[in-house]
Amino acid sequence: MKTFFCFVLTCTFGFIYSQEKNKTEKDSIVWVKQSCEKGIEDAKIDAQKGIYKCLSYGLVFDKNPELNKFVKEYREKKYGIIVGNGGCVITNYSECYSKTIKEIILEKFGTNIFDKSRKEAEELFAKK
Structure with missing residues (x-):
């Protein structure tokens, strides 16, 4: 009887908590919905401000890190x-x-x- 009572009590708590719905969409100030449309909108806004942030994704192998760093800095400075x-x-x-x-x-x-x-950057780098 004691085992049966514990089982019923455990199931009751399980049913009570299973009915609760978690809202995560607007729970946090930090969490922002990031959709494709938002990405397009943000890109256009950044471009209007003169911010051209072109990122690649995935693992990158750098054969010549010094040259690549110079190219990145040159591109940012000039363009x-x-x-x-x-x-x-x-x-x-x-x-x-x-x-x-x-x-x-x-x-x-x-x-x-x-x-x-x-x-352009490689030519300048070679002159150094």
Whole structure:
């Protein structure tokens, strides 16, 4: 009888807590809904402000870290294009943001801007 009573009591608490719904959408001040539409919107806003942040995702192997650092700094200084690695996790937000900002960069600076700026930086780096 004691075992049966404990079992019923345990099940009762289980049923009570199973009925509770957790709201996570607006629970936190920190949590913000990051959708594809938000990524596109943020990319356009950043471009209007002159912020061209073009991130790649995944593991990157740097054959010549010193040269790549110089190229990144040169590109940022001359064109205002910030190139970097966004980590390993790709979300809808980051994918849409990256695609939109890259389209804006190519439209503004030309389709060969990344190759052009790399060649310019490599020439300057070789002179050093």
